[in-house]
Amino acid sequence: xxxxxxxxxxxxxxxxxxxxxxxxxxxxxxxxxxxxxxxxxxxxxxxxxxxxxxxxxxxxxxxxxxxxxxxxxxxxxxxxxxxxxxxxxxxxxxxxxxxxxxxxxxxxxxxxxxxxxxxxxxxxxxxxxxxxxxxxxxxxxxxxxxxxxxxxxxxxxxxxxxxxxxxxxxxxxxxxxxxxxxxxxxxxxxxxxxxxxxxxxxxxxxxxxxxxxxxxxxxxxxxxxxxxxxxxxxxxxxxxxxxxxxxxxxxxxxxxxxxxxxxxxxxxxxxxxxxxxxxxxxxxxxxxxxxxxxxxxxxxxxxxxxxxxxxxxxxxxxxxxxxxxxxxxxxxxxxxxxxxxxxxxxxxxxxxxxxxxxxxxxxxxxxxxxxxxxxxxxxxxxxxxxxxxxxxxxxxxxxxxxxxxxxxxxxxxxxxxxxxxxxxxxxxxxxxxxxxxxxxxxxxxxxxxxxxxxxxxxxxxxxxxxxxxxxxxxxxxxxxxxx
Amino acid sequence: xxxxxxxxxxxxxxxxxxxxxxxxxxxxxxxxxxxxxxxxxxxxxxxxxxxxxxxxxxxxxxxxxxxxxxxxxxxxxxxxxxxxxxxxxxxxxxxxxxxxxxxxxxxxxxxxxxxxxxxxxxxxxxxxxxxxxxxxxxxxxxxxxxxxxxxxxxxxxxxxxxxxxxxxxxxxxxxxxxxxxxxxxxxxxxxxxxxxxxxxxxxxxxxxxxxxxxxxxxxxxxxxxxxxxxxxxxxxxxxxxxxxxxxxxxxxxxxxxxxxxxxxxxxxxxxxxxxxxxxxxxxxxxxxxxxxxxxxxxxxxxxxxxxxxxxxxxxxxxxxxxxxxxxxxxxxxxxxxxxxxxxxxxxxxxxxxxxxxxxxxxxxxxxxxxxxxxxxxxxxxxxxxxxxxxxxxxxxxxxxxxxxxxxxxxxxxxxxxx
Numbered sequence: 022x023x024x025x026x027x028x029x030x031x032x033x034x035x036x037x038x039x040x041x042x043x044x045x046x047x048x049x050x051x052x053x054x055x056x057x058x059x060x061x062x063x064x065x066x067x068x069x070x071x072x073x074x075x076x077x078x079x080x081x082x083x084x085x086x087x088x089x090x091x092x093x094x095x096x097x098x099x100x101x102x103x104x105x106x107x108x109x110x111x112x113x114x115x116x117x118x119x120x121x122x123x124x125x126x127x128x129x130x131x132x133x134x135x136x137x138x139x140x141x142x143x144x145x146x147x148x149x150x151x152x153x154x155x156x157x158x159x160x161x162x163x164x165x166x167x168x169x170x171x172x173x174x175x176x177x178x179x180x181x182x183x184x185x186x187x188x189x190x191x192x193x194x195x196x197x198x199x200x201x202x203x204x205x206x207x208x209x210x211x212x213x214x215x216x217x218x219x220x221x222x223x224x225x226x227x228x229x230x231x232x233x234x235x236x237x238x239x240x241x242x243x244x245x246x247x248x249x250x251x252x253x254x255x256x257x258x259x260x261x262x263x264x265x266x267x268x269x270x271x272x273x274x275x276x277x278x279x280x281x282x283x284x285x286x287x288x289x290x291x292x293x294x295x296x297x298x299x300x301x302x303x304x305x306x307x308x309x310x311x312x313x314x315x316x317x318x319x320x321x322x323x324x325x326x327x328x329x330x331x332x333x334x335x336x337x338x339x340x341x342x343x344x345x346x347x348x349x350x351x352x353x354x355x356x357x358x359x360x361x362x363x364x365x366x367x368x369x370x371x372x373x374x375x376x377x378x379x380x381x382x383x384x385x386x387x388x389x390x391x392x393x394x395x396x397x398x399x400x401x402x403x404x405x406x407x408x409x410x411x412x413x414x415x416x417x418x419x420x421x422x423x424x425x426x427x428x429x430x431x432x433x434x435x436x437x438x439x440x441x442x443x444x445x446x447x448x449x450x451x452x453x454x455x456x457x458x459x460x461x462x463x464x465x466x467x468x469x470x471x472x473x474x475x476x477x478x479x480x481x482x483x484x485x486x487x488x489x490x491x492x493x494x495x496x497x498x499x500x501x502x503x504x
Numbered sequence: 505x506x507x508x509x510x511x512x513x514x515x516x517x518x519x520x521x522x523x524x525x526x527x528x529x530x531x532x533x534x535x536x537x538x539x540x541x542x543x544x545x546x547x548x549x550x551x552x553x554x555x556x557x558x559x560x561x562x563x564x565x566x567x568x569x570x571x572x573x574x575x576x577x578x579x580x581x582x583x584x585x586x587x588x589x590x591x592x593x594x595x596x597x598x599x600x601x602x603x604x605x606x607x608x609x610x611x612x613x614x615x616x617x618x619x620x621x622x623x624x625x626x627x628x629x630x631x632x633x634x635x636x637x638x639x640x641x642x643x644x645x646x647x648x649x650x651x652x653x654x655x656x657x658x659x660x661x662x663x664x665x666x667x668x669x670x671x672x673x674x675x676x677x678x679x680x681x682x683x684x685x686x687x688x689x690x691x692x693x694x695x696x697x698x699x700x701x702x703x704x705x706x707x708x709x710x711x712x713x714x715x716x717x718x719x720x721x722x723x724x725x726x727x728x729x730x731x732x733x734x735x736x737x738x739x740x741x742x743x744x745x746x747x748x749x750x751x752x753x754x755x756x757x758x759x760x761x762x763x764x765x766x767x768x769x770x771x772x773x774x775x776x777x778x779x780x781x782x783x784x785x786x787x788x789x790x791x792x793x794x795x796x797x798x799x800x801x802x803x804x805x806x807x808x809x810x811x812x813x814x815x816x817x818x819x820x821x822x823x824x825x826x827x828x829x830x831x832x833x834x835x836x837x838x839x840x841x842x843x844x845x846x847x848x849x850x851x852x853x854x855x856x857x858x859x860x861x862x863x864x865x866x867x868x869x870x871x872x873x874x875x876x877x878x879x880x881x882x883x884x885x886x887x888x889x890x891x892x893x894x895x896x897x898x899x900x901x902x903x904x905x906x907x908x909x910x911x912x913x914x915x916x917x918x919x920x921x922x
């Protein structure tokens with residue numbers, strides 16, 4: 022490679038594959054841009070630390086205790102309104118959840134800004150978004166961050182199947198997609214409920230909830246065109262009926278009827294809720310085996326070519342271009358299939374795709390990545406939790422709140438709206454006003470953008486009437502908006 | 505600095521004449537050739553049509569819906585429409601409009617989509633195609649594109665930071681959501697405009713943003729005069745989060761009205777909202793869905809109030825990607841279904857009617873034995889509105905706006921004849 026090519030490659034490594042260059046990094050990365058990225062995948066993944074981070078099990082145990090109180094209060098009243106009790110509990114829920122959400126958001130932000138392994142962090146956040154839980158569903162507000170720490174981070178450089186199983190069994194995912202109380206219609210619990218309600222007309226008919234099963238097939242594995250049917254969704258939902266959370270509830274009478282109640286707040290397979298019998302899915306028969314039945318299905322889904330292609334297409338879109346180049350997707354898919362879903366092999370196929378290095382500035386940054394890159398580029402301290410939350414909110418991408426299990430969208434058209442652009446500029450300007458002359462935009466511009474820095478931006482920054490305005494122009498420049 | 509007109513004048517007079525004259529050419533809204541306004545409200549997540557518009561007269565309804573079924577009488581009674589249908593008790597404003605013949609209710613409607621993915625379902629609802637991801641632009645944008653041009657051309661506005669698929673396409677539309685730009689001075693903005701001169705996308709976006717911002721500020725000032733109604737009628741015994749959600753929804757509706765009521769403003773607006781995917785604990789007359797519906801009802805009331813005289817020229821269409829299962833599931837909610845409900849609201853609507861060829865809820869009548877069977881293609885409704893209200897020509901409707909829809913003719917009589 023020529024010096025210029027390497028300089029472009031370094032800017033791509035830092036900005037497209039990373040979270041934005043920090044002052045001084047470019048020169049060292051230029052020696053071997055791809056090698057710098059590969060090196061980040063080695064060694065065990067980082068463990069986030071920070072004040073107020075708790076395990077999802079501990080957090081959920083507190084919530085379950087709260088709910089138990091509400092239920093008991095209701096039973097004491099006898100005539101009490103179930104809805105009122107639930108609402109009373111819901112009102113207290115944010116008091117437990119909100120500080121945890123703030124702590125998680127802050128720790129995640131501080132890590133992204135400070136990490137020396139930004140490519141690994143991008144991959145982590147890609148997977149968190151692939152397996153999205155959204156905190157606008159209040160029941161996951163306090164544990165969505167823990168899901169990333171517990172289920173995703175440890176598996177980012179492992180095999181997809183382990184990542185998949187860890188996520189689908191995580192309490193946040195179970196609760197987000199409503200599987201905790203999904204009941205097989207022929208389970209022991211269903212029979213019990215039917216006998217109790219029999220003849221009175223008010224008996225609740227136990228049945229499955231197919232939400233988790235559907236989204237696993239559609240979003241997490243095969244993809245919507247992956248060749249499954251409604252019957253497959255239903256069968257899969259039956260197979261994972263009983264995948265639930267430990268602790269008492271949702272129905273204590275039911276729990277007394279059979280099986281332990283598990284450890285509060287942890288994944289717990291409730292055999293009494295599970296639909297018995299063998300299941301046939303996508304042409305394969307799965308013998309009855311309790312929790313193993315659902316696990317076997319997940320293991321097979323992870324190895325299917327439809328899954329490989331679906332996920333590799335998303336990865337290529339995330340890192341290369343909105344319309345991902347077919348050759349790169351093919352290379353990654355083949356690596357997946359040849360190495361049984363080994364993620365480092367897939368990442369290697371991505372990094373060794375020439376398409377990934379040929380078009381600088383092909384991607385428009387998401388708001389969150391824009392914020393990270395500004396903080397990294399200006400070497401800003403991360404110490405104001407409120408400001409962190411405000412930044413995410415102001416730019417329209419609240420932490421862990423994509424609003425749907427499909428996660429945040431990943432193309433320019435999803436993020437380059439006129440109002441969105443103005444918000445970025447306004448946010449950058451406010452940041453620049455705070456910094457004033459404490460940063461020198463003229464020196465920073467070539468350090469952050471390297472060979473992608475254009476003449477118009479250089480000129481605009483040089484001619485700015487103040488240090489703050491120069492910073493605004495640098496952050497608002499087309500080269501800094503893109504990667 | 506806060507006066508948008510000052511900003512615009514500054515831009516025009518700025519030293520960066522090359523860039524700004526380009527920007528200003530785009531900044532002027534067309535003198536609109538029509539009084540007709542259209543608002544598209546998209547409820548993402550699949551609204552439960554059987555709760556929003558419960559078929560209380562269908563003998564199968566109470567058993568299928570169990571504990572979330574809405575009663576015909578009593579304190580929590582659904583609001584009577586006709587012998588078969590009622591409205592959810594949260595939809596009080598909409599019920600009033602029904603009585604005033606300004607609301608038409610549609611039931612058992614669907615796009616051509618027959619699977620159950622939210623994301624593909626929304627893709628078809630917004631793109632107007634027959635297969636997901638077959639079209640890269642939205643039917644509403646293509647409809648705007650086909651309207652008779654005048655000056656710089658017709659435009660629409662999407663209320664949100666980014667433009668949803670239905671409004672993406674050949675015509676540039678504005679997008680708007682509140683931004684605090686108090687610290688940004690005109691001089692810096694002019695320099696950024698100059699910096700973007702050779703970046704067609706960013707320069708277009710910035711010019712649109714500044715124009716929209718100016719309009720929205722005026723609208724907001726007007727809304728503030730009448731004391732913000734945001735959240736009124738939705739304050740309920742619930743965690744604050746949903747209340748805020750409803751308040752934002754109302755504020756969005758008011759902002760939309762601010763754009764539409766201007767003589768030279770856009771004639772088409774769109775906004776969307778999530779939170780309709782009620783898989784568990786959906787609730788009946790009270791609860792999760794009831795609260796969301798109250799928010800919808802309040803925002804539509806705010807829209808009508810804020811539009812003032814323009815309301816009589818307005819059609820609001822409220823639609824969702826598909827319906828939900830006829831029966832409740834094991835977690836007192838409903839799963840993804842097929843046939844849905846939709847609404848046409850506004851002074852220009854030929855309302856006071858339920859437009860529905862009701863297939864019934866007998867098991868044999870259900871689609872795949874589980875969902876309300878769709879008996880009308882939503883595209884027929886869209887086509888009827890676009891043709892009779894906005895004046896989109898028939899040829900454009902068939903070929904550009906809704907390709908492959910010739911077997912689905914526009915529904916007649918949706919709009920009042922003036």
